[in-house]
Amino acid sequence: MTPDLSMQPNASKVLSMHPKKFAVWLFIISITMIFAAMTSAYIVKQAEGNWLIFDMPTAFLYTSGVIILSSVTMQWAYLAASRDNLGQVKWMMLLTVVLSIVFLFGQYYSWIELVDSDVFFVGNPAGSFVYVFTGLHAFHLVSGIVFLIIVLSSAMKYKVHSKSLVQIEMCATYWHFLGGLWLYLYLFLILNN
């Protein structure tokens, strides 16, 4: 961060990145910290004992598949946009939105599964944590869906193409992050159970 003074050409342009894209990354860091705190809390609490052991809902496996698929379609839309294939952009964005909603329903179904196996939000923290992880993730996912819909509507107006990629690029970054976050949470829950 403190480059050697003598190597710096004088009054030259400074290194910089697109400020909006940069801000998305910072935003992602702050969300990461929220979940890092949550999962650390889980580990600390688990180590203290008095911990309920139960099977994770099977729905998680399917929703994980769905979210991976939605990342694929998202990336497809982005690539199509960079090749100016505007028809595909629309369809792929639409498909991503649909998949994201399927994912949310899947997560909701996993809650039903949990309740059926007598794991409630109010009860042993082992169960409560699963609800908090999925709920908080779903909350952020909703913000991601709003973003998807914004990009979808610009795509409808033919405003997403190879000369105007910033928005869809930021959307893709955020969406892949949300997908990755879910996979992390899922793996975390399986490995620590």
Added chain:
Amino acid sequence: MAVAEVQIEEHDVHHDDHEHHDSFISKYIFSTDHKTIAKQFLITGIFWALIGGALSLLFRLQLGFPDMDLGFLQPILGGWLTDTGKLDTEFYLALVTMHGTIMVFFVLTAGLSGTFSNYLIPLQIGARDMASGFMNMLSYWFFFLSSVIMFISLFIETGPASGGWTVYPPLSALPQAMSGSGLGMTLWLVSMVFFIASTLLGGINYITTVINLRTEGMTFSRLPLTIWAFFITAVIGLLSFPVLFSAALLLVFDRSFGTSFYLSDIYIGGEALPNTGGSPILYQHLFWFLGHPEVYIVLLPALGITSEVISTNSRKPIFGYQAMIISMLAIAVLSFIVWAHHMFVSGMNPFLGSIFTILTLIIAVPSAVKAFNYITTLWRGNIVFTPAMLFSIGLVSFFISGGLTGLFLGNSAIDINLHDTYFVVAHFHLVMGSASFFGLMAGVYHWFPKMFGRMMDSTLGHIHFWMTFIGVYLVFFPLHYIGIAGFPRRYYSFTNFDAFSIFTDLNAFVSVAAILTFAAQFIFLFNFFYNIFRGRKAPANPWNSTTLEWTTPRVPGHGNWPGEIPKVYRWSYDYSKPGSDKDFIPQTVPLSETPESNLPHENEMASKESVAKKDAAKA
């Protein structure tokens, strides 16, 4: 909040000085100009500082004069006074809690970072505004909303949150525990959620702006230390405030939905609560993971401001520029791995305790480097005693005297004795409270001419400084003795214990000193508000500074520079450079114009500079 990033506006780099016809609302209220937003933060911060200070006087009256009849405060306090004119005991706790919350978060986080990061980052790095004016505005208004909610909580019937500014469960989680844990605590949590959103929006903006919008030539190695400090502070905030959010969220679930993250095996009035499986220690871990970095979020901006003010007014380059940056980075990294020194008595494994002791003591090294560098910068300088300079020197004094007691407290063996006594209160008021407060004051005195285009009165500034400086020591130094004697903090009354009655006079003395110190702040308030309107018009560069903000017009408009943004050719500390006939060289003066004072490698760069100029002329 999650969609906020969508709204980051394109920063228009070429947006020049074409006329702005702002309405009153878009100019002074919902402004996106970083300078106006900074002033909004400052005024709100001053408002909160008055409230926070007044609350501390109330409980100081109780501590110093336990038999006093406070009946004359009846119109303000109403039902919080008993029939005999004493403070209600639970209200005492509410006062302490609100005082701490207000001072730490609203005054010294929002009031300090919010004001000076907003004001100085674009001006000192040569940018037209923040990366996103909209997000910046949102950051202020979230803070405003959070302030309103916290303010309302002061007036509700069951009283504001009362479990201490750290709001440990189970006290804060169970409404049955005390009246402040009811609605007051709920409002505290709601208010803090908005506060966290505000801090994150602000921080994302500060970081983005510093990294991406520096003017030509403004490399990282030429940034003023203020900007380094604000930048590192924002990074710390970005990493730690989300953790406070998580802690608060789980607390909300425990309070309002009946979960048991922090609660287990609790009996109230002989009856067991249904909660099992939780752990209150878990909250402490999460809270202090923010809580310790928070003390640096409060302190680092003040240290940055001090670097700038001390260097300018000693007419010397800052001693050890790179060492200053490296120690700030070291402090930032270490601040994340020492949190458990607040938990030595929570039943933690003694071996773990010794690890946290060592990590804590390591922070003393970069801190000492900074203190040393301030002193060596002052050493044999041509010191100009402006009020800002005095406050900066005051900061160095508090940083040292308060920092030394940190070495004691950092040792788990000693802390087991001193934990939660007035020794801790004395320690953190000096090193965090007073030092940061003095940094804030130094900043206000130093940049007032730029903010309002007028000068503050320097004599009043001197009087304000001496009264506050002496006052702070008179208030907080004696608390060390009371603490070593074992008196616990957050206790309503000294007089209930015979062992402490020998401190009655000392406590009365401290309270009188606190009242005088508080009174001295009105000198500042007069000086500040009167001179916004009536002050002598400020010259372009009143302190003969090298940094970019002094190249703007007396009252800079939206966009900061009427013409092109100036380019930067040197670092910001060319004071009294050998060979130069002036005692400072602004950052905008090219090296090729100062051959008499250039160092060998600078001469080399100067020749490149002129080649580049010729090329530009040809093209």
